[in-house]
Amino acid sequence: MKKGQFFIISAVVVVLILTLIQISIREYNQGRQGYDKSYILYYFNEVKREIPTSYFIDGSGSIENFIDFNSFVRKSVNEKNFYYESFSIILFNIDESPDKLNLTAVNFLKGDIYVNFTLNSTPVQQYGMFVKSNDYNSTVFNVDRNLDYYLELQGDSNYTINLDLSNKNLHIIFSEIRIIGNNIEYIDKVEKHIFLQ
Amino acid sequence: MVEVSISIVIISLFLIVFMNQNYESQNRMQKNKDEVFSVLLSLERKNELRDIIFSNNVNKINQTISSSIPKLKRFYPVIFNKTTNVTVLPNINDKRNVAVIEYLISGEYGKYDPRILKIFLWD
Numbered sequence: 001m002k003k004g005q006f007f008i009i010s011a012v013v014v015v016l017i018l019t020l021i022q023i024s025i026r027e028y029n030q031g032r033q034g035y036d037k038s039y040i041l042y043y044f045n046e047v048k049r050e051i052p053t054s055y056f057i058d059g060s061g062s063i064e065n066f067i068d069f070n071s072f073v074r075k076s077v078n079e080k081n082f083y084y085e086s087f088s089i090i091l092f093n094i095d096e097s098p099d100k101l102n103l104t105a106v107n108f109l110k111g112d113i114y115v116n117f118t119l120n121s122t123p124v125q126q127y128g129m130f131v132k133s134n135d136y137n138s139t140v141f142n143v144d145r146n147l148d149y150y151l152e153l154q155g156d157s158n159y160t161i162n163l164d165l166s167n168k169n170l171h172i173i174f175s176e177i178r179i180i181g182n183n184i185e186y187i188d189k190v191e192k193h194i195f196l197q
Numbered sequence: 198m199v200e201v202s203i204s205i206v207i208i209s210l211f212l213i214v215f216m217n218q219n220y221e222s223q224n225r226m227q228k229n230k231d232e233v234f235s236v237l238l239s240l241e242r243k244n245e246l247r248d249i250i251f252s253n254n255v256n257k258i259n260q261t262i263s264s265s266i267p268k269l270k271r272f273y274p275v276i277f278n279k280t281t282n283v284t285v286l287p288n289i290n291d292k293r294n295v296a297v298i299e300y301l302i303s304g305e306y307g308k309y310d311p312r313i314l315k316i317f318l319w320d
Contacts, residue, residue: 004200011204015211039298042234046301054303054311065309072279072311076301 044179044186047073052173052192061171061196063104070108082181085109091172099145104138107131115155169195226296229318233298236265250314251305255284271319279311287317294320
Protein backbone atom coordinates (compact mmCIF):
# COMPACT_ATOMS: atom_id res chain seq x y z
CA MET A 1 0.00 0.00 0.00
CA LYS A 2 1.27 3.43 -0.95
CA LYS A 3 1.65 6.06 1.78
CA GLY A 4 -0.97 8.29 0.07
CA GLN A 5 -3.55 5.51 -0.01
CA PHE A 6 -2.96 4.99 3.70
CA PHE A 7 -3.93 8.63 4.40
CA ILE A 8 -7.20 8.34 2.44
CA ILE A 9 -8.14 5.03 4.08
CA SER A 10 -7.33 6.53 7.50
CA ALA A 11 -9.60 9.50 6.73
CA VAL A 12 -12.46 7.17 5.79
CA VAL A 13 -11.92 5.17 9.00
CA VAL A 14 -11.94 8.39 11.09
CA VAL A 15 -15.20 9.48 9.42
CA LEU A 16 -16.75 6.06 10.13
CA ILE A 17 -15.72 6.25 13.80
CA LEU A 18 -17.11 9.80 14.14
CA THR A 19 -20.38 8.64 12.52
CA LEU A 20 -20.67 5.81 15.04
CA ILE A 21 -20.02 8.26 17.90
CA GLN A 22 -22.70 10.58 16.53
CA ILE A 23 -25.26 7.75 16.34
CA SER A 24 -24.40 6.66 19.92
CA ILE A 25 -24.80 10.21 21.25
CA ARG A 26 -28.19 10.53 19.53
CA GLU A 27 -29.38 7.22 21.00
CA TYR A 28 -28.17 8.32 24.47
CA ASN A 29 -29.99 11.63 24.16
CA GLN A 30 -33.30 10.04 23.13
CA GLY A 31 -35.87 10.99 25.74
CA ARG A 32 -33.46 13.21 27.68
CA GLN A 33 -33.48 16.27 25.50
CA GLY A 34 -36.76 17.67 26.89
CA TYR A 35 -35.46 18.37 30.38
CA ASP A 36 -32.74 20.93 29.95
CA LYS A 37 -31.81 23.85 32.20
CA SER A 38 -34.06 26.45 30.62
CA TYR A 39 -37.01 24.10 30.77
CA ILE A 40 -36.54 23.27 34.46
CA LEU A 41 -36.56 26.98 35.27
CA TYR A 42 -39.97 27.30 33.56
CA TYR A 43 -41.17 24.32 35.57
CA PHE A 44 -39.77 25.70 38.83
CA ASN A 45 -41.73 28.92 38.29
CA GLU A 46 -44.91 26.89 37.72
CA VAL A 47 -44.31 25.01 40.98
CA LYS A 48 -43.76 28.32 42.84
CA ARG A 49 -47.08 29.63 41.51
CA GLU A 50 -49.07 26.46 42.09
CA ILE A 51 -47.86 25.26 45.52
CA PRO A 52 -49.65 28.07 47.45
CA THR A 53 -52.60 27.88 45.03
CA SER A 54 -53.15 24.21 45.91
CA TYR A 55 -54.05 25.28 49.47
CA PHE A 56 -56.93 27.57 48.46
CA ILE A 57 -57.92 26.25 45.00
CA ASP A 58 -61.04 24.58 46.39
CA GLY A 59 -62.09 27.82 48.07
CA SER A 60 -61.87 26.58 51.65
CA GLY A 61 -58.17 26.30 52.53
CA SER A 62 -57.11 22.67 52.73
CA ILE A 63 -53.89 21.44 54.32
CA GLU A 64 -54.70 17.92 53.01
CA ASN A 65 -54.79 19.21 49.41
CA PHE A 66 -51.60 21.20 50.03
CA ILE A 67 -49.76 18.08 51.24
CA ASP A 68 -51.19 15.96 48.43
CA PHE A 69 -50.04 18.51 45.84
CA ASN A 70 -46.53 18.57 47.31
CA SER A 71 -46.43 14.77 46.86
CA PHE A 72 -47.71 15.17 43.29
CA VAL A 73 -44.98 17.71 42.48
CA ARG A 74 -42.28 15.55 44.08
CA LYS A 75 -43.32 12.59 41.93
CA SER A 76 -43.39 14.73 38.80
CA VAL A 77 -39.95 16.24 39.55
CA ASN A 78 -38.46 12.80 40.33
CA GLU A 79 -39.63 11.57 36.89
CA LYS A 80 -37.32 14.21 35.39
CA ASN A 81 -34.34 12.93 37.42
CA PHE A 82 -34.43 16.04 39.60
CA TYR A 83 -35.23 16.25 43.32
CA TYR A 84 -37.95 18.36 44.93
CA GLU A 85 -37.86 19.74 48.48
CA SER A 86 -40.07 22.23 50.29
CA PHE A 87 -40.76 23.56 53.74
CA SER A 88 -43.99 25.46 54.28
CA ILE A 89 -46.00 27.10 56.99
CA ILE A 90 -49.69 27.92 56.86
CA LEU A 91 -51.25 30.46 59.22
CA PHE A 92 -54.91 31.25 59.77
CA ASN A 93 -57.07 32.86 62.41
CA ILE A 94 -59.22 30.70 64.64
CA ASP A 95 -62.55 32.39 65.25
CA GLU A 96 -62.64 31.97 69.03
CA SER A 97 -62.53 34.25 72.00
CA PRO A 98 -59.81 35.08 72.95
CA ASP A 99 -58.30 35.35 69.43
CA LYS A 100 -56.04 32.53 68.32
CA LEU A 101 -53.71 31.93 65.38
CA ASN A 102 -53.14 28.42 64.00
CA LEU A 103 -49.71 27.59 62.61
CA THR A 104 -49.13 24.42 60.61
CA ALA A 105 -45.67 23.46 59.33
CA VAL A 106 -45.37 21.06 56.38
CA ASN A 107 -42.02 19.35 55.85
CA PHE A 108 -41.11 18.02 52.40
CA LEU A 109 -37.38 18.27 53.04
CA LYS A 110 -35.13 15.20 52.83
CA GLY A 111 -34.97 14.87 56.60
CA ASP A 112 -36.80 15.72 59.81
CA ILE A 113 -36.46 19.32 61.00
CA TYR A 114 -36.64 21.31 64.23
CA VAL A 115 -38.00 24.85 63.77
CA ASN A 116 -38.18 27.72 66.25
CA PHE A 117 -41.07 30.13 65.87
CA THR A 118 -41.06 33.52 67.57
CA LEU A 119 -44.22 35.60 67.51
CA ASN A 120 -43.14 39.12 68.32
CA SER A 121 -45.79 40.60 70.49
CA THR A 122 -46.16 41.58 74.15
CA PRO A 123 -45.22 39.23 75.63
CA VAL A 124 -43.05 37.47 73.02
CA GLN A 125 -44.26 33.93 72.38
CA GLN A 126 -41.79 31.24 71.36
CA TYR A 127 -42.45 27.72 70.23
CA GLY A 128 -40.08 24.96 69.10
CA MET A 129 -41.55 22.39 66.75
CA PHE A 130 -40.25 19.05 65.46
CA VAL A 131 -41.61 18.11 62.04
CA LYS A 132 -40.90 14.72 60.49
CA SER A 133 -40.02 14.46 56.81
CA ASN A 134 -43.13 14.16 54.58
CA ASP A 135 -45.32 15.09 57.53
CA TYR A 136 -46.80 18.14 59.24
CA ASN A 137 -47.27 19.53 62.75
CA SER A 138 -49.44 22.30 64.19
CA THR A 139 -49.63 24.69 67.12
CA VAL A 140 -51.80 27.60 68.26
CA PHE A 141 -50.70 31.08 69.40
CA ASN A 142 -52.80 33.46 71.48
CA VAL A 143 -53.16 36.77 69.66
CA ASP A 144 -55.07 40.02 69.70
CA ARG A 145 -56.29 40.68 66.16
CA ASN A 146 -56.22 44.44 66.75
CA LEU A 147 -52.41 44.36 67.03
CA ASP A 148 -49.71 43.92 64.38
CA TYR A 149 -47.30 41.01 64.72
CA TYR A 150 -44.40 39.51 62.91
CA LEU A 151 -43.45 35.87 62.97
CA GLU A 152 -39.83 34.79 62.79
CA LEU A 153 -38.98 31.25 61.85
CA GLN A 154 -35.55 29.77 62.39
CA GLY A 155 -34.90 26.36 60.94
CA ASP A 156 -33.25 25.20 57.73
CA SER A 157 -33.25 28.91 56.86
CA ASN A 158 -34.60 32.02 58.54
CA TYR A 159 -37.62 34.03 57.47
CA THR A 160 -39.90 36.75 58.85
CA ILE A 161 -43.59 37.20 58.01
CA ASN A 162 -45.48 40.40 58.81
CA LEU A 163 -48.93 39.64 60.17
CA ASP A 164 -51.95 41.89 59.89
CA LEU A 165 -54.56 39.71 61.56
CA SER A 166 -57.37 42.27 61.58
CA ASN A 167 -59.34 40.31 58.95
CA LYS A 168 -60.29 37.00 60.52
CA ASN A 169 -60.58 35.38 57.04
CA LEU A 170 -56.85 35.84 56.41
CA HIS A 171 -54.77 32.79 55.45
CA ILE A 172 -51.02 33.04 54.91
CA ILE A 173 -49.00 30.45 53.02
CA PHE A 174 -45.21 30.57 53.08
CA SER A 175 -43.06 28.03 51.23
CA GLU A 176 -39.38 27.61 50.55
CA ILE A 177 -39.13 25.52 47.39
CA ARG A 178 -36.11 23.77 45.89
CA ILE A 179 -35.55 21.79 42.72
CA ILE A 180 -32.12 20.18 42.62
CA GLY A 181 -30.19 17.98 40.17
CA ASN A 182 -27.90 17.85 37.10
CA ASN A 183 -25.71 20.65 38.55
CA ILE A 184 -28.79 22.85 38.95
CA GLU A 185 -30.21 24.16 42.21
CA TYR A 186 -33.23 26.46 42.08
CA ILE A 187 -34.30 27.76 45.49
CA ASP A 188 -36.87 30.44 46.21
CA LYS A 189 -39.35 31.56 48.84
CA VAL A 190 -43.00 32.41 48.17
CA GLU A 191 -45.43 34.10 50.53
CA LYS A 192 -49.12 34.50 49.75
CA HIS A 193 -51.79 36.28 51.80
CA ILE A 194 -55.38 35.47 50.85
CA PHE A 195 -58.85 35.89 52.32
CA LEU A 196 -61.15 32.88 52.41
CA GLN A 197 -64.75 32.84 53.62
CA MET B 198 0.63 15.27 -1.17
CA VAL B 199 -2.62 15.04 -3.18
CA GLU B 200 -3.78 12.13 -1.02
CA VAL B 201 -3.11 14.07 2.20
CA SER B 202 -5.17 16.96 0.85
CA ILE B 203 -8.04 14.61 -0.10
CA SER B 204 -7.95 13.11 3.43
CA ILE B 205 -8.11 16.56 5.04
CA VAL B 206 -10.99 17.56 2.74
CA ILE B 207 -12.95 14.33 3.60
CA ILE B 208 -12.60 14.86 7.37
CA SER B 209 -13.24 18.62 7.20
CA LEU B 210 -16.40 18.20 5.12
CA PHE B 211 -17.68 15.57 7.52
CA LEU B 212 -16.97 17.72 10.56
CA ILE B 213 -18.67 20.76 9.01
CA VAL B 214 -21.81 18.76 8.16
CA PHE B 215 -21.76 16.89 11.51
CA MET B 216 -21.30 19.97 13.70
CA ASN B 217 -23.81 22.03 11.75
CA GLN B 218 -26.47 19.31 11.87
CA ASN B 219 -26.22 18.98 15.65
CA TYR B 220 -26.12 22.73 16.23
CA GLU B 221 -29.10 23.39 13.96
CA SER B 222 -31.12 20.57 15.50
CA GLN B 223 -30.51 21.78 19.06
CA ASN B 224 -31.20 25.38 18.11
CA ARG B 225 -34.42 24.49 16.31
CA MET B 226 -35.66 22.40 19.25
CA GLN B 227 -34.86 25.12 21.78
CA LYS B 228 -36.60 27.74 19.66
CA ASN B 229 -39.68 25.52 19.28
CA LYS B 230 -39.84 24.94 23.04
CA ASP B 231 -39.55 28.66 23.78
CA GLU B 232 -42.26 29.51 21.25
CA VAL B 233 -44.67 26.86 22.56
CA PHE B 234 -44.08 28.02 26.11
CA SER B 235 -44.78 31.62 25.06
CA VAL B 236 -48.11 30.47 23.61
CA LEU B 237 -48.97 28.80 26.93
CA LEU B 238 -48.00 31.95 28.83
CA SER B 239 -50.22 34.06 26.56
CA LEU B 240 -53.16 31.75 27.39
CA GLU B 241 -52.23 31.99 31.08
CA ARG B 242 -52.23 35.80 30.93
CA LYS B 243 -55.74 35.68 29.45
CA ASN B 244 -56.78 33.42 32.37
CA GLU B 245 -57.81 30.71 29.91
CA LEU B 246 -55.14 28.04 30.36
CA ARG B 247 -56.33 26.63 33.69
CA ASP B 248 -59.85 26.16 32.34
CA ILE B 249 -58.57 24.64 29.07
CA ILE B 250 -56.48 22.06 30.94
CA PHE B 251 -59.17 21.31 33.51
CA SER B 252 -61.75 20.71 30.76
CA ASN B 253 -59.28 18.46 28.84
CA ASN B 254 -59.61 20.74 25.82
CA VAL B 255 -56.60 19.62 23.77
CA ASN B 256 -58.32 20.82 20.57
CA LYS B 257 -58.11 24.40 21.83
CA ILE B 258 -54.40 23.92 22.61
CA ASN B 259 -53.82 22.43 19.14
CA GLN B 260 -55.65 25.30 17.46
CA THR B 261 -53.85 27.99 19.46
CA ILE B 262 -50.37 26.55 18.85
CA SER B 263 -51.08 25.91 15.15
CA SER B 264 -52.31 29.45 14.58
CA SER B 265 -49.52 31.07 16.66
CA ILE B 266 -46.66 28.93 15.27
CA PRO B 267 -47.76 27.83 11.77
CA LYS B 268 -44.37 26.29 10.92
CA LEU B 269 -44.54 23.90 13.88
CA LYS B 270 -46.02 20.67 12.53
CA ARG B 271 -44.95 17.94 14.91
CA PHE B 272 -46.43 18.49 18.34
CA TYR B 273 -48.94 16.64 20.47
CA PRO B 274 -50.59 17.83 23.71
CA VAL B 275 -51.61 15.31 26.38
CA ILE B 276 -53.27 16.01 29.74
CA PHE B 277 -52.53 13.85 32.77
CA ASN B 278 -54.23 13.71 36.16
CA LYS B 279 -52.63 12.28 39.32
CA THR B 280 -52.68 8.70 38.09
CA THR B 281 -52.98 8.53 34.30
CA ASN B 282 -53.42 10.33 31.00
CA VAL B 283 -56.92 11.73 30.50
CA THR B 284 -56.45 12.47 26.79
CA VAL B 285 -54.95 10.24 24.10
CA LEU B 286 -51.19 9.57 24.15
CA PRO B 287 -49.02 10.05 21.04
CA ASN B 288 -46.86 7.33 19.46
CA ILE B 289 -43.96 7.50 21.90
CA ASN B 290 -41.94 4.91 19.94
CA ASP B 291 -41.04 7.63 17.45
CA LYS B 292 -37.23 7.52 17.07
CA ARG B 293 -36.80 11.25 16.40
CA ASN B 294 -35.60 13.55 19.18
CA VAL B 295 -38.48 14.57 21.38
CA ALA B 296 -38.81 17.48 23.81
CA VAL B 297 -41.57 17.91 26.37
CA ILE B 298 -43.05 21.17 27.65
CA GLU B 299 -45.12 20.82 30.82
CA TYR B 300 -47.65 23.08 32.52
CA LEU B 301 -48.82 22.23 36.01
CA ILE B 302 -52.09 23.14 37.75
CA SER B 303 -53.52 22.09 41.10
CA GLY B 304 -57.12 22.33 39.84
CA GLU B 305 -59.84 24.72 38.79
CA TYR B 306 -61.07 27.38 41.24
CA GLY B 307 -63.59 25.57 43.41
CA LYS B 308 -62.13 22.11 42.89
CA TYR B 309 -58.78 20.54 43.77
CA ASP B 310 -57.75 18.12 41.01
CA PRO B 311 -54.09 18.34 39.90
CA ARG B 312 -53.32 18.11 36.19
CA ILE B 313 -50.24 18.32 34.01
CA LEU B 314 -50.36 19.40 30.40
CA LYS B 315 -47.46 17.84 28.47
CA ILE B 316 -46.75 19.02 24.95
CA PHE B 317 -44.50 16.63 23.02
CA LEU B 318 -42.41 18.26 20.30
CA TRP B 319 -40.49 16.34 17.66
CA ASP B 320 -37.41 17.50 15.79
